[in-house]
Amino acid sequence: MKTLFLSVCLFMASLTAGAQTRYSQEMADSQGKQWTHGKNWDYVNGLVAKSLLNLCEQYQYADWTTRYYEWAKAYADNAINPDGTFKNFKKGNIDNINSGKVLFALYKHEKALDEKNGTHNADRYKKAADYLHNYLVNEYSRIQNGDAKGCFFHKDIYPNQMWLDGLYMGAAFYAEWQGEFDPDNAGAWSDIANQFKSVNRHTYDKDKQLNYHAWSYDPDDANSFWANKTEPFKGCSKEFWGRAMGWYFAALVDVLENMPQSHPDYAELKQITLQVAKGLERWQDKESGTWYQLLQYDDSYKSKCGIANYLESSASSMFTYAYLKGIRLGILPDSFAGVAEKAYQGLLKTFVTKNEDGTINLNQSCRSAGLGPAKDPSRDGSADYYLCGKDVTIVNNEGKAIGPFIMASLEYELKNK
Template sequence: MKKYLILTVLPFLLMACTEQRDNDTVIWSQKMVESHGLGDFYCNRHYQSKLDSTGWDYVSGLVAGAVLETWKQYPEKEEYYQSVKAFADLNLNEDGSMILNSKGGSALRPSNIDDLPAGRIYFTLYEEELRKGNTKDAQRYRNAVDLIRNTLKYNHSRIAENLPGAGGFFHKAIYPNQMWLDGLYMGSPIYAQWETTFGVTDTAIYKESWDDITRQFTTIHQKTYNADKQLNYHAWSATPADSNSFWANQQAPYLGCSQEFWARGMGWYFAALVDVLEFMPKDHSSYAEMVEITNQVAAGLKRWQDSASGLWYQLLQYDASTTADGQGDRMGVEVYNIGDAANYLESSASCIFTYAYLKGIRLGILDKESYHSVAEKAYQGILKEFLSENPEGGRVDIVKGCASAGLGPAKDPSRTGTINYYLAGKDVTVVENEGKAIGTFILASLEYEQLK
């Protein structure tokens, strides 16, 4: 009987070992860059055939940034650098004083935090072109990143002094007095990197800026963190009675919070924390608090990691047995978000969580003994669950990504923030080869490859 069991089980063990060995021989960051990073991806469901001809957007910027990080790790891949440089040049005027939209105007809309993070590519481009002696382009890139930082620091709308959360950046002008977890990733890392790269010469402004950066995190964490669930709600409004905040909880203890824990929102937040801490001076008075917040987030996500796959669901506190209720959400006389779709393992969030865990461990922010196995299991789960071989030229696709998700404003009452919305909303569709999954997978892979 024992001999029979060994003979029965052995082929499966050998197959698993072979699969693991094959995965370990592939440089997955490069595989994804060459499959979709240089082109053939979606930005919020808008198809982009080539990176170097793609317009300014936080999704295209995420993809470009991931491609550029891959070049930094594998500098022999010069075509990666040139593609990102072409993307950067396409979206910048001659002297770097304006980020361009498709009509030749400014791509930085008033108080829209999503318009800023693509500018992170300009730091590396500036350094590389300066190294090459191309001072003209280097100065253009420096001007561009100065513009973005100053736009955020001095011109972006903030929660007023007479309201809770004073000084917090609006997510967008159309969402007044609202902070979303997503926004911490969109604004704070580029702000932090600018301060460390260019701001240290003015001691007073440097300190004030770091106080400003950390205020964003301490505010949103205080307002959105549920200690019982160990998770953060997707968004918070300082004016929950405002018509644009119709989705917000109207009662304490989570006054102003949205209803659910959306995975990618927490992913942006987790990544923002480790990305900012990479640049934050360790002697800043809030450094220890930022590390503590990061560890709280890491512990909560470890708790809600799916034990079988190592991945995370679209709605973090539920598994696949939770579905949209089929009845939809009644808003006045209209009913929205009708469907019975089930909660699902979601690729972009799983990738960005894995990235943040691995980077946090590398930087010494997170304890390796506590979290390396979490990240390892997640990465292997990503390879198994979300990657699909494409018959065209040996490429690989990434599947099961959430296209987008948001809350309101008043003119869009369908974005209710309910379970029904996150699973059956008209804009919350499940897609493949979305830039938010492509970019985060590349970043996770680069961190994983540094550990090998």
């Protein structure tokens, strides 16, 4: 009851404060440092660090010389040597590419400082970004056959598998690198587009208007025990997990922000983004404006362990970010403005609470979820797994929700400035 009371009070305060309340900054102040400062190179920490750099860029805080910038920079410097090499980069995992998104803003800002001060601090970030790009494009494992040829494995321990999560981790970084350093390389953009076109072709359910969490080119492989063995949706996992769709939606919008509109695949990726937006509009909870952990059910779905399906903050934050940014960039039509507005207000009302010291929390996130590998048969992709799995617990102030919430808040504040 106390948590609910605080949530309602905070939401009512937001209605009176209006655009003057910067929840992006409040969340960064409350939760940003614990996910970045001195942390290891990890996609979750990198996601939060990226949101802090976006905050610096949008508000130009004191020429970026703020705690937000220092936290993000310390995160990168903890992983990268002065010569731009990584201290302990782990290959074979597309998640480890995602943190490279922080390198672009660090490079641009430090380069400006170098030109002003005659220093040489920026090169390390460009070299580190180049290393990640070259590794992903030239070395990282790909599917070798079929209509998904050339698509990245999610991880080496998941051979011939594509997860929606991986599009945000790998393809979105790839696109930002191309946009910054080689925007006219049509072949690279085709490679990036192929990731989305392939996964959409195999995972999209037109009746439910959603994409399944993952697809395996080789569903008979022991590591793909969770995959459907027959049509329809051969190779697909069984459920529509909210956060997987969140990664996917955000990745599409981020890639299209960088992709030349003249490229032949731009229109198809834009159409896929519209398809995702329409599907999620259908499954948005009408009362709260947010979304459930398992998108096709409401809280009447009860699992074998007694945990009911629940409204989930990381997916809801990702969807809100993608809707708002997609509308701003003209990728999505203004007709989705009502969905986005209801979603953002729903985030504040449903998930945000305030502590006695004035800091805020973002509650009710799924800690983790995945599929397999063979040595972990409990991760079977069933609805019960996404609610009862040993690694699937409900937590508060999870970085996979904090970063997208800050990004969604920045988009909302930009719209309402």
